[in-house]
Amino acid sequence: MPAEPGRADGLRLALTTFTTAPVRAGRIDRAVAGRAMALAPLVGALLGAALAGVLLLSAAFAPPLVAAGMTVGCAALATRGLHLDGLADTVDALGSYRRGTAALEIMKKPDVGPFGVVALVLVLLLQTAALAELAGRSWPAALAGVVAASAAGRLAVAFACRRGVPAARPDGLGALVAGTVGPVALVAGTVAVALAAVPAVPGRPWQGPLAVLAALAVAVGLLRHVVRRLGGVTGDVLGAGVELVTTLVYLGVVLSG
Template sequence: MLKSLRLAISFLTIFPVYQERAESQELGRSVSYYPLVGLLLGALVAGLCYGLHRLGLTLAGDGLVVVALVVLTGGLHMDGLMDTADGLFSGRNLEQKLAIMKDSRVGAMGVMAFATVLLLKTVFLYELSMGLKLTALILAPAAGRWAMVYGIIRFPYARQEGLGGSLAQAGRCQLAVASLILLAAALWLAGPAGLGIAAFVLLGTLATTRFISKCIGGMTGDTYGATGELIEVWTILIILIGQQTAFL
């Protein structure tokens, strides 16, 4: 377990706690702990948020926290979001979409997707009370990484090669473990309402992954990252709606 967790941390963050060469099977097993890595990241940025608000930074504090989350992940998922936006909305055929997504250059759609996600995360967080803000900061990264696990396991890999293809070794067991971690976190952070949050996370994940898969015939490493970022935004929005409707 600890070996798989260390590998997941190294793969998804800037913390190099796993330095050995990982085989495909090891990468597949580590997928189970992606939501746990999300919880750890969330705890770090939640602590930062609390400290910044204690210093009197409100909107600025929320913006810095969103940027910190990008930094802690090495921009990995945001890069995937930008590449995915460029490819999916290029209006080209399947092969050209995949080629655009593989291109390291960022286009207009990628820049717009990047800016939109950063802006939405910041303004949604700003509208939350401190208690729910901290809940969202901890839970959203876990939900985003659970959505990545779902995409990895439930959809075929759309490329013939690529690091993301190594994750295809993961199976239903990894999805079950990841789901239990997310559900436990939701119940712990939000009580019974956590079940509702988890249900809406599932709905958002289904819609996102099916749309992407329909566009390019499966998922890629870039679309895993894009899915994670979009579900983070979706989770924060769910919590905001819960606050505004007195559900939370």
């Protein structure tokens, strides 16, 4: 049976929001946005599978660190670097110690401040180092680790868009998606991503899911702080959540092995 129009529109919006997939946009409203954010972990899993393929194939003819660097580069290209940009802008705003509109103005500036630069360098280094470690493991473990990390990063967006979390601005991506994801989608997404992480640490099936849950807990705690400082979420905050949780899951998986 063909997909329901609303679900198809939600999947298209999720693909165009989280990847550079050449998909034609469909209807866009808050209902569709809610479906898209609920489907974000699925898009992350698909992206993670592709990135795991890059990692494993390149590791067959290049040193692990080079293969990891190529994978991180492909991840940035596949997402237009938007999540990294969101991370830098969010950290710059938080590092300014300003609140509300003043902090939001910092996030809108096109330049990257020192806090943002440090955050970008640290995240990219940690992701590269973790992927280099995963490249040396069995392919099922490497595949599960990359898929779980990528899916968990997008699941963090769903948590940031859960009901009760406001938007910081009256326009933009944050205003469209804030408060659109219900508890059922969050529970289902969490269970699915945790299960996907089971093979990531061979011999210790509980440590992959634990890494996912711990990373999400950190993201939820940080989100509360961001909402207090900014008044709500923005597109940049969502991007920062993707990179933060992806990195934390990578670290949790490789440190557990």
